[in-house]
Every structure is written in C-alpha cells, then in structure tokens.
Amino acid sequence: MYAVGDLRKGLKIEIEGVPYLITEYSFLKPGKGQAVYTVRMKNLLTGSTMTKSYRSNESFGEPNIEEKELRFSYKENEDFVFVDESYEQFSISAEVLGNSKFFLAEDMKVNAMYFNGQPIEVTLPFFVEKKIVFTEPGARGNTATNVTKPATIEGGYEIHVPLFINQGDTVRIDTRTGDYADRVSK
C-alpha cells in the first residue's frame, strides 16, 4: 500500500484493480489548511489520462507489474512473438501492440510491461526507420515541409510526409506519435 504522501512522478499505483502511472504530482497546502495532493495519471490498460485530487487520508494499492526486455522474433497470425535473453518465447497480441505493430522489425529491442502476468504495453525505441512503399509523386522542386501527402510504409501503415519524399525513400518515424520525423535516405 502507498499513502498519498508516498506518491511521486513515475510511480505506478493501483486503484480499483486498474494500474496507473503517475505523470505529474503536486503537493498543495494552504498554511493552516489540509494538504491537497493533485495527481495526473495514465491508465495503463487504456492509455487515457486523468487528474484527481486527494487528501492525506487516502491510500493506494501497489500493482503487480513486471517489465521484460524482449526482442521481436516473428509474427504468427494475429500474434507477435518475442524472445528474451534466454530465448524463451512470449506471445503478444496485435491489440496490445496497437500501432506499434507496424513499426516492429526483426530483432528490435522492446520493453514489455506485464500486469498480473498479462502483457499490457509494449514500448519501442523512440525512432524506427521504414521504407516508403507507395506515395504519389510530389510537385517538382517543392521543398516545403508544412505541406504533406499520404504515404504507405512497408507493413501497410499510412503516415503523412512532406512533398519531397518519394516512393522508395527511407524515413524515420517517431513511435510515440506514429508521425514522420525526417528522411534518412533517397
């Protein structure tokens, strides 16, 4: 159990069976009044965030969370198979991976979070490189970066890229947002 005074940024807590990650934490106390702890937290099952205020008499559970360093191995139907250092295999569903499934590459190192033995979140390296398999040709000589067009990467995910990107180019993608970051090569 955690008392409200134990809370801090980065701590994981459990409320009514749901694990949360604390993303912001503030202690406010009027001179003569009672302390108010304002906590911004992310629901680790749904990814949604909320802000709540607590008094000093609240307490919170300690979620059973385990993190594993895994490497992506192969895809099998709707499941993605990862291995750990000792080559033990772990299967994680496409649903848990969300858009991350489009950014995986063989041997990529990921961090998998398990809650009560079930995988709930997979964190990829912040940037991955992917080849553009389809995009319409951009207007010649247009190097503006604020005008974009759709482009499909290997694996079928669609991103928005500047007009100067061509089919066959390799681009860097930010896995936290799923957005184009920059061009790697022509």
Add this chain to the structure above:
Amino acid sequence: MTPEILSRMKPALETRSRVLQAIRDFFLGRGFIEVDTPVRIPAPALELHIDAEPSGDAFLRTSPELHMKRLLAAGYERIFQMGPCFRRGERGRLHNPEFTMLEWYRLNADYNDILADAKMLISFVAGKVLGGTSLTYRGQRIELMPVWECLSVEEAFLLHAGWDPVRKFDADRFDLDLVGKVEPGLPLQCPVVLMDYPAEAAALARRKPGRPEVAERWELYIGGMEIVNAFSELTDPVEQRRRFEECAGERKKAGREVYRVDEEFLKALEKGMPEAGGAALGVDRLVMLFAGSDDIDGVRPFCT
C-alpha cells in the same frame, strides 16, 4: 545533492544571503529586537493540519509563535525571529519539511498595522536585493509597489468558487476550493491580500469586533504563492484554551498525534496580554521570487 548542483545554486544563495541581511536591517532599523526561542519544544501549537517532527521526548517547533507571544506578554513591544521550523510530511514545489520562517510581533497593534509593516518590508527588501520593486517570476511581470490588491475571503470565494464560506463554513470544501479555484484565480501582476477568514479557519486569531463570524487574519500572495500569514493575535486565555481543546479533540478523532496544551503560554495570557499583531513569512518563498526559482529546492541547499 551533487557538488555540480550546489555550484549552480551559487547565484540563488547569494540572493538568499542578501534577502536575510535586508530583513534583519529592516527590523533592526525600526526598533525591533531579534530573539532566539527554542527549536526543540515540549508542546507545539495545536493545529488541525500541522504535524510536528518528534525529537526524543519533545518536538521540533512548527513555528516559534507560542514562545514569542510569551515574550510579548512579558512586555517586549517589538520582536522578530528568523530561523528553522519543521513540519512533518510537507514536501512539494513550495514545501520542504525543514524551512526558514520569519515571524514578527508588535504589542498594541492589530493586523492592519502588521499589513503596513509587511508592505514596507517587501518594498525595502526588494530595493536592497533588486534595486527596485519590479520583478519577473515564472514569466509574469510583477509590480511589488505601490498597489496591493485587498480582497476579503468572502469576495474571493464568491468570485472564484461561487459560494460564501463565512455564511456557512465547510472545512473540506474550503481547503479544496482555496487551492483549486481561489488561489489560481488571484491576480498575478501585483501582491494580493486575502483578508478576514472564517473564524473556523484561524485558530490563533482574534475575532473581528462586531463581526464574530470572521477572524482578523490575512494572507499575502505574490506570484500566486502564499508568502505571509498574519493575525490580530488572540489574547483571551479562555477562548484560546477552548480552541486548543477543540483542536485536540479533532486531531484525536482524525487519528493524529495530540500534543499537550502549552500551559505556560496560557498562563502568560491569563496574566493579561495587551492587544498584539503578528505575522509569519516563508523566507524560502520570498527568496524564490527574488532569485527567479520555480522550486524551493533551488533556494535551499540540501533539501530532503
């Protein structure tokens, strides 16, 4: 705290040193005497929401208030003290369990006289430290002089929280709305004074003559931070004992440690104490303003 962090703090600690010096100059130049009262005490003041740090069979003071009032009762007319105070479990951007507090008191004075002191003090310290009375804190330009906006707690709550805590006091809602709605709604471009608190929210303040539902207490905010708390001091020993006992009962009910009543302090009031006013100022927060620090850790080395 690494040597690199300590070394980066040097400009802030130089500002801190100038602030401490200016505060002393201000009071010494106005006929106040500096007193040192004990830090380790047997009976910290009973307050519902302030917890003392135990120290052997005694406690570290949460404020020097009761000892300073015993000096007032003994006839000291103007006194001040600047030193460490301790409040268990208080840690945040504006809090550290050990902090530096300035308290000053005057006999034959009330909270209005203390407000005049505070205004002169802030302007004097700013002049000494900044060479003027304007500063920028967290991106906000603040003019420390000449306007201090005064609002009653009633007005501030009606304006920002939509209810009147003086008409009907609700302790939980009061604290939550104070930090959640009222404080964030206060103007930032000048100092702001909240005046006349519900009597329930001021354990050591005198009730306002003719308006017993409010206590003569004010709080000064600068840059959104609570900097000073001041009272017309409660000098009635019967009322004081009743409030201490009521608070002891509430602390017991809430499962918090109950400190014994400071009988020496009550005895001093019983002998008869003239009217008095006093204030407590968070020195670290004042330094944060002048040093441009977002966080108390930036102006106190070795925060825990």
